[in-house]
Amino acid sequence: MSATGLLVLAVVVVVAVAVLAAALKIVKEYERGVLFRFGRLRGERRPGLNLIVPVADRLTKVSLRIVTLPIQSQGIITKDNVSVDIAAVAYYRVVDAVKSVVAIENVEVAINQIAQTTLRNVVGQHTLDECLAKTDRINEDIRLILDRTTTEWGVDVTLVELKDIQLPDTMKRAMAREAEAEREKRAKIINAEGEHLAASRLGEASDIIMAHPLALQLRNLQTLLELGVDKNTTVVFPSPLMSTIEEIGTFLRHETTAAREGHPAPGDGAPVPSSRPGL
Numbered sequence: 001m002s003a004t005g006l007l008v009l010a011v012v013v014v015v016a017v018a019v020l021a022a023a024l025k026i027v028k029e030y031e032r033g034v035l036f037r038f039g040r041l042r043g044e045r046r047p048g049l050n051l052i053v054p055v056a057d058r059l060t061k062v063s064l065r066i067v068t069l070p071i072q073s074q075g076i077i078t079k080d081n082v083s084v085d086i087a088a089v090a091y092y093r094v095v096d097a098v099k100s101v102v103a104i105e106n107v108e109v110a111i112n113q114i115a116q117t118t119l120r121n122v123v124g125q126h127t128l129d130e131c132l133a134k135t136d137r138i139n140e141d142i143r144l145i146l147d148r149t150t151t152e153w154g155v156d157v158t159l160v161e162l163k164d165i166q167l168p169d170t171m172k173r174a175m176a177r178e179a180e181a182e183r184e185k186r187a188k189i190i191n192a193e194g195e196h197l198a199a200s201r202l203g204e205a206s207d208i209i210m211a212h213p214l215a216l217q218l219r220n221l222q223t224l225l226e227l228g229v230d231k232n233t234t235v236v237f238p239s240p241l242m243s244t245i246e247e248i249g250t251f252l253r254h255e256t257t258a259a260r261e262g263h264p265a266p267g268d269g270a271p272v273p274s275s276r277p278g279l
Helices: 003-023 097-102 107-123 128-133 135-153 169-211 214-230 241-261
Strands: 024-027 031-037 040-045 048-051 057-063 067-077 083-094 155-166
Touching: 003 024, 024 031, 024 057, 031 097, 040 097, 057 097, 067 107, 083 107, 083 128, 083 135, 097 135, 107 135, 107 155, 128 135, 128 155, 135 155, 169 214
Parallel strands: none
Antiparallel strands: 024 048, 031 040, 031 057, 067 083, 083 155
16 A cells, blocks of 8 residues: 555544544533523433544533532622621522523522622611621521522532621621620629529528527527638637617616616716725
């Protein structure tokens, strides 16, 4: 065979290999292929080795795996006129490969844009306290709105989460003061409840001591025992305080009565009788 024949054969082989390579397409397990022939939709191709007509056919591969889509921080004014910056993240997956190619030009860009708009609209309908305390409800509202919109695109939004809420510095300081005041209020309430409980218990104890006078002496002895644990050098002699006060009161009443009757009390100039006879 001449050199020209060999050259022609080599060209034919190369062209045949190139055509065969263009005709064989491999679709992975997590992908689906959407086939167009001369611009017309020919259906969906399953995972594995697929044979297409070169030049006439075009196979577009679509991934069915879950996609993580960060939603960039949005400046939002809440229902109570507080400016906040909120970022979120959305998770979606393609459930209909044909719709995701035919119905929309770029699924990821479209979902990103609609997610930003939905985030601003939903958060703007809630107050700041609701945004901080009811994030689960806000996440679900955003997900439902996105899911209704993207169903026509063959996409299922599985989850939306608010991941970062930035507050103004003035609002942070105000919230810190509010939290501090709330803690002080709870502390005062707990202290007052403790005082009330202690006062009621002391009242019950005083009633028991009044009914049983010896209980006070037993309490005094217990106090002495507690003081003696540390080997103190101080000696305490307990005395019934109430009886002492009563005796002082009796003495004062007696002195007052004597003064009214005109009887001089000792030390007021009256002679004091001597105890020695003959003096």
